[in-house]
Amino acid sequence: MSEHAYLPIEDIVGLTDAALEAGLADPSVRPLLLDGILPRYRGTLPLVAAPGRQVRSDLNEMNHVERLVDGSVPLDVWLRNAISQTAEAGPLAVFQQALDKVAREAAGEPDVPAGPLAGETKEEIINWDDTVPFEFLRGGDHAGTSVARIKVLPYRAGAPLQPNGFPHAGTGWLIAPDLLVTNHHVVNARTRSATERGIVDPADLLLQAQNSRSRFDYGADxxxxxxxxxxxxxxxxxxxxxxxxxxxxxxxPRPALRVATEPLTVNRDQPVAVNIIQHPGGQPKRVALRNNLVYEADEQDIRYFTDTRGGSSGSPVFTDDWQVVALHRGARRVEDVNFQGKTTAFVNVGTQMSSVLRHLAEHSPGVHAEIAAAQSALAEQNGGEEA
Structure with a gap:
């Protein structure tokens, strides 16, 4: 059994208790909890006579499997299925909290300092016109053609990582006609707590990029x-x-997405809605629209309430004119933050694209010039509006 474990033993015990409370230990429910996990792996799970012990056994086994050959994480799939089968608030919260941990670690998202943010909560929005022009939908459809699911196979010392070198999934998008941008941690392709964690050798990083595969037009069908x-x-x-x-x-050929050159700024009196086109969990394309207000922004980061999951890393964060203002990278824990009348433990975080462009201009001027030329061409196509 691998030394890797997504959750500590006390969390596994808590999940087992939550499953018992929610009635998920019934043997007839087990196939529903394992739905979507590779049949070949499901067949390796030991069978236990006592229902409660069966749940505990399944969770223990899956907790030590980093990912399968198709890139999926069995424990992640089980938790999503458990959430869909649970109505009780207590067990649901336990499953959701565990899923947050597993999804973030499986994606290899770097830890963000957990210091408290400013102790402000979003004011209630009253009589704010939340409608947008119908063309908003057409713009989103057009932008979505330039967003791809990317899979990256980990390498070590010039060869595919063994024995568990299965692909890591993320999201990428076109910033110029043949330049795709995603998170560094997606291309780094390492689970956060794995033995081989850390920044890989540059030669292996290049191999991982060159052996990546991006799939555009991967939709719900x-x-x-x-x-x-x-x-x-x-x-x-x-x-x-x-x-x-x-x-x-x-x-x-596909269009590049328009990118903001100045940082997004927000204030409490003028809320900003953002939209994310993404491939959560490496699955078909999904979109989080508008009911996703920006909580806070500074020169480097934007923090927002938009729903994302593992695999959403690298997604473009759009304003309503479908301009990319940030590169989604993960989530951070917060305190005393309220959204839609409920306290939230996390907000999502993206890097301001203006910061990325400045860094490129300083450290990769040739790449920056190529992007700037592509953005200028987009501005001309759009009647001279600023890209």
């Missing part, structure tokens, strides 16, 4: 569209958590 390879990793930074990959010329 699950159509297996053609995957696009990358030829190079042209720029990256661990602190800002971004990476820029050059895609092969074989991909069909």
């Amino acid at each position: 699950g159509t297996e569209t053609e995957e696009v390879a990358a030829s190079d990793l042209v720029a990256w930074d661990e602190r800002l958590d971004y990476a820029v990959l050059r895609l092969t010329a074989a991909q069909p």
Whole structure:
């Protein structure tokens, strides 16, 4: 059994108790909890006569499996299924909290300092016109064609990582016609608490980028569209958590997304809604629209309430004009923050694109010039509006 464990033993005990309370220990429910996990792996799970012990056994086994050959995380799938089968508030909260931990760790999202944010809560919004032009939908549909699910296979010393070198999934998008941007931690392809955690050797990082596969047009119908390879990793930074990959010329032409060159600013009197097109869990494309207000912003980061999951890392964060203002990278724990009448323990975090562009201008001027040229071309196509 692998030394890796997503959750401490006390969390596994708590999940077992929550499953018993929610009636999920019934043997007839077990197939529903295992739905979506590779059948070959499901068949390796030991069978136990006592229902409660069966739940505990399943959780213990899955807790030590980092991911399967298809890139999925069995414990993540089980927890999502448990949430869908649970109505009671107590067990539901236990399952949701565990899923948050597993999803963040499986994605390899770096820890963010947990210091408290400013002790302000969002004011109630009254008589604010939340409607948008119908063309908003068309703009989102157009933007979505440039968003892809990316899978990255981990390498070590020039060879695929063994024995558990299964692909890590994230989201990427076109910032220029053949340049795809995602998180550094997506290309880094390491689970946060794994033995091999940390920043991989630059040569292996390049191999991981070159052997990545990006799938555009991967929608809810699950159509297996053609995957696009990358030829190079042209720029990256661990602190800002971004990476820029050059895609092969074989991909069909797609529009680059418009990128904000100035940082987004917010105040309590003028709330800003943001939208995220993403591939949570490496699954087909999903979108979180508008009921996702920005909580706080500074020169480097934007913090917001938009729903995301593991695999959403690297997603573009849009304002309502479908301009990318941030690169989504993860979540951070907060205190005394209220959203929609409820206290939230987390807000999501993205890196301001203006910070990424400044870093590129200083450290990768050639790449920055290529992006700037693509953005200028977009501005001309849009009647001269600022990109």
